Amino acid sequence: MNEMATITALQNQIMQEPFGEYSWILNVLIYVFFFVFMFYGQKINTYIMLREVEGSLYKLKYIKDKGRKKAIEAIKEIGKAETDPTARVDRFLEYFTIAPKSLDPAGIVGKLEHILDVRETRFKDDVKLMAPEADRTQINNLENTLEAAMALNFIYKIIRHFYLLGKKTLSLYIIMQLQMILPLVMREAEAYANALKAFAEGQPIGDGVGALVAARLTQGHPTRIIAKDCIAATVPLEGRTAYVVKAEGPGGNVGKPGEAVKTVIEENEGKIATIIMVDAALKLEGEEVGEIAEGVGAAIGGPGVDQFKIEESILEHRIPINAVIIKEDIGDAVSPMRKEIFEAVDKAIERIKQVILEKTKEGDKVIIVGVGNTIGIGQ
Amino acid sequence: MLGLVTPLASGNRKVKKMSEPSSSAAAKISSFALLVIFLTLALSLVALILAINVLYTPNQEPSVAGYLLLIGFLGVALSTYVLLQTRKRIKRLRIKTPPVITTVECRKCGFKNIRDFQRGDYIFKEVEPCEKCKENTLITAIYREVKEKRKKTRF
Numbered sequence: 377m378n379e380m381a382t383i384t385a386l387q388n389q390i391m392q393e394p395f396g397e398y399s400w401i402l403n404v405l406i407y408v409f410f411f412v413f414m415f416y417g418q419k420i421n422t423y424i425m426l427r428e429v430e431g432s433l434y435k436l437k438y439i440k441d442k443g444r445k446k447a448i449e450a451i452k453e454i455g456k457a458e459t460d461p462t463a464r465v466d467r468f469l470e471y472f473t474i475a476p477k478s479l480d481p482a483g484i485v486g487k488l489e490h491i492l493d494v495r496e497t498r499f500k501d502d503v504k505l506m507a508p509e510a511d512r513t514q515i516n517n518l519e520n521t522l523e524a525a526m527a528l529n530f531i532y533k534i535i536r537h538f539y540l541l542g543k544k545t546l547s548l549y550i551i552m553q554l555q556m557i558l559p560l561v562m563r564e565a566e567a568y569a570n571a572l573k574a575f576a577e578g579q580p581i582g583d584g585v586g587a588l589v590a591a592r593l594t595q596g597h598p599t600r601i602i603a604k605d606c607i608a609a610t611v612p613l614e615g616r617t618a619y620v621v622k623a624e625g626p627g628g629n630v631g632k633p634g635e636a637v638k639t640v641i642e643e644n645e646g647k648i649a650t651i652i653m654v655d656a657a658l659k660l661e662g663e664e665v666g667e668i669a670e671g672v673g674a675a676i677g678g679p680g681v682d683q684f685k686i687e688e689s690i691l692e693h694r695i696p697i698n699a700v701i702i703k704e705d706i707g708d709a710v711s712p713m714r715k716e717i718f719e720a721v722d723k724a725i726e727r728i729k730q731v732i733l734e735k736t737k738e739g740d741k742v743i744i745v746g747v748g749n750t751i752g753i754g755q
Numbered sequence: 756m757l758g759l760v761t762p763l764a765s766g767n768r769k770v771k772k773m774s775e776p777s778s779s780a781a782a783k784i785s786s787f788a789l790l791v792i793f794l795t796l797a798l799s800l801v802a803l804i805l806a807i808n809v810l811y812t813p814n815q816e817p818s819v820a821g822y823l824l825l826i827g828f829l830g831v832a833l834s835t836y837v838l839l840q841t842r843k844r845i846k847r848l849r850i851k852t853p854p855v856i857t858t859v860e861c862r863k864c865g866f867k868n869i870r871d872f873q874r875g876d877y878i879f880k881e882v883e884p885c886e887k888c889k890e891n892t893l894i895t896a897i898y899r900e901v902k903e904k905r906k907k908t909r910f
Contacts, residue, residue: 570852574855577855577872577874578874578875578876578877579855579872579897580877580878580897580898588878591878591879595879625877626877626878626880662908662910711852711899712852712855712897712898713897713898713899714898714899714900715898715899715901717898718896718898752876752877752878752897753877753879754877755879
């Protein structure tokens with residue numbers, strides 16, 4: 377009891393001494409703060425979060441505007457169009473693609489492939505109209521530039537939508553979800569901003585490391601067109617015959633590796649000892665950029681059409697499939713190729729040779745597929 | 756034969772960098788916000804001067820000087836913090852893109868030339884004749900070098 381009285385007296389002394397007769401003001405302020413935070417705490421929290429989202433939205437707008445400007449500049453510089461392409465670019469940025477209905481999934485891959493082909497043709501036709509002087513490589517690069525600008529526009533619009541919705545409804549849960557995913561969204565947007573410069577200038581990007589591995593292997597050997605936007609070369613490797621497949625460079629293009637693999641298998645009547653796929657893969661935090669890992673399966677990203685085709689082809693002839701991946705993060709994948717990734721090419725080739733030696737016999741035939749966007753990489 | 760590495764060429768790029776300041780509305784600070792910040796700063800400085808005056812004037816209550824000092828310091832700290840934050844926001848808007856390097860190599864004599872990337876360059880492109888043996892040279896590498904500040908973690 378005695379101790380309690382001493383503490384209360386001490387509290388009173390501490391509260392009253394510096395403010396003297398005006399200490400009641402401090403008491404009232406404390407109560408006001410207490411009640412304000414009790415009843416409006418969540419709203420204050422919401423406003424703070426909204427401010428944070430607003431800051432990121434400013435940055436997104438800045439990146440998006442820069443992207444649009446960069447795309448227009450590149451089209452004007454390369455395409456030398458007689459009319460101003462700005463209006464057409466703005467229309468392009470709003471393009472959308474509707475995925476086929478998956479209610480009855482049978483045959484959906486064919487439908488998806490058709491939609492993607494139509495989309496690609498439409499994009500290329502539009503780029504040709506915007507930049508009549510551009511050659512095939514430049515058209516591919518400009519198409520990639522516009523797609524990056526389109527992605528930035530889309531990210532900005534989605535974040536703006538949820539920001540405005542959150543502001544309108546003052547729903548903590550909408551704003552909280554938005555604030556939680558924002559760091560990841562911002563990373564992706566910054567990666568696309570870097571990609572824009574790379575695409576506009578035709579620089580190799582991190583995603584092209586698989587294509588670079590294939591290009592290294594095809595060096596000094598004649599190449600032929602094997603599928604749409606895809607080339608193949610027959611290369612003697614460790615006493616085996618390797619059919620090296622990659623997208624046709626140096627324009628920004630991923631080709632149709634699924635179709636290419638199918639054609640090579642058919643040409644050899646299914647007598648392929650193994651398929652080795654090389655691709656860039658997303659690394660986990662803590663892993664090194666350019667780290668190489670080995671596994672089995674079709675190492676290929678994208679909408680899944682090519683993976684499906686490769687899996688169908690190998691199943692028919694029971695061909696084993698191996699994968700060599702080079703690790704990088706999303707930012708590295710779409711921005712100009714990092715030195716570490718470039719240096720990983722030699723290591724990847726060594727791994728491929730090792731797999732060939734371990735899994736096949738002398739005189740066997742193998743397929744090596746370098747997957748990825750071949751922008752800035754010839755053959 | 757050992758390949759020779761020449762120093763980096765510079766300043767031959769025409770295209771504007773993404774890191775350049777923009778005239779975009781997103782990069783601007785509102786003039787009203789700046790006015791409020793500078794007004795607070797000015798008032799805080801006035802409070803500090805008054806506090807010093809009170810301290811050196813005889814027969815004045817020292818607690819008044821204390822309050823004025825408190826208000827002054829708080830005001831200066833707050834306005835400086837807000838000003839720095841707005842500056843930081845503009846800095847955050849800029850995206851740094853490290854330079855991209857092209858390596859040109861002569862297959863015959865091994866002469867190596869490292870220069871800035873130029874539009875039209877691509878890996879395995881045959882370019883200008885070699886400075887030493889006049890053979891056609893080949894672009895063998897295009898990459899960017901990133902100097903990362905590594906944070907030490909236990910894992």
